[in-house]
Amino acid sequence: MSSIHVFWENDPRAPVRVLSDHAKIAAYLGLAHIRFEVWDAPFSFTPKATAEEILAAYQAPIEKLCREGGYPAVDVARLSPDPQDPSWPAKARAAREKFLEEHTHGEDEVRFFVHGAGVFYLRLSPMVVAVRCERGDLLSVPAGTRHWFDMGAQPDFCAIRFFGTPEGWVASFTGDDIARGFPDADTLARGEPW
Numbered sequence: 001m002s003s004i005h006v007f008w009e010n011d012p013r014a015p016v017r018v019l020s021d022h023a024k025i026a027a028y029l030g031l032a033h034i035r036f037e038v039w040d041a042p043f044s045f046t047p048k049a050t051a052e053e054i055l056a057a058y059q060a061p062i063e064k065l066c067r068e069g070g071y072p073a074v075d076v077a078r079l080s081p082d083p084q085d086p087s088w089p090a091k092a093r094a095a096r097e098k099f100l101e102e103h104t105h106g107e108d109e110v111r112f113f114v115h116g117a118g119v120f121y122l123r124l125s126p127m128v129v130a131v132r133c134e135r136g137d138l139l140s141v142p143a144g145t146r147h148w149f150d151m152g153a154q155p156d157f158c159a160i161r162f163f164g165t166p167e168g169w170v171a172s173f174t175g176d177d178i179a180r181g182f183p184d185a186d187t188l189a190r191g192e193p194w
């Protein structure tokens, strides 16, 4: 279920607010000028589906957003467990760790989830808002926003990424270890008693 967990940034032990209603999530994030939308997402993809097939399925909404946001490039980021691949645990760990530290980008980070889930932690001082995105969710993290992303210990997601420059985007790490203190994506998904 899509959700947001809102924490004080200096008290990561328990959220002060949890929302799972799409309209309320969009309204809350909208106050911080963060775009969150739920798109129709009727398509299921097998692991064999190609990026071209995934992009073709969502061609109309992709083109609309590209026009609106001036995004000249899109691609597909995906990761799912492969029981046949002995290197999967190492791959999963490496992929997860890549964006687990707080960072910013010089351009908006725009993601539309077509499969699975992942959690963006947005540092909107004095709060940290953990946004769990699932199939059908579009999230745009504005340029310069401090954030990190957790795909969980068993990453399983597929997201269409929108880029403002054809070169893509580069993470600029802040060096702040704030992320380590917060419940990870798996803990949030379990809905721990706080």
Ligand SMILES: [Fe+2]
Residues within 6 Å of the ligand: 099, 103, 104, 105, 109, 147, 148, 149, 171
């Ligand atoms: Fe990022």
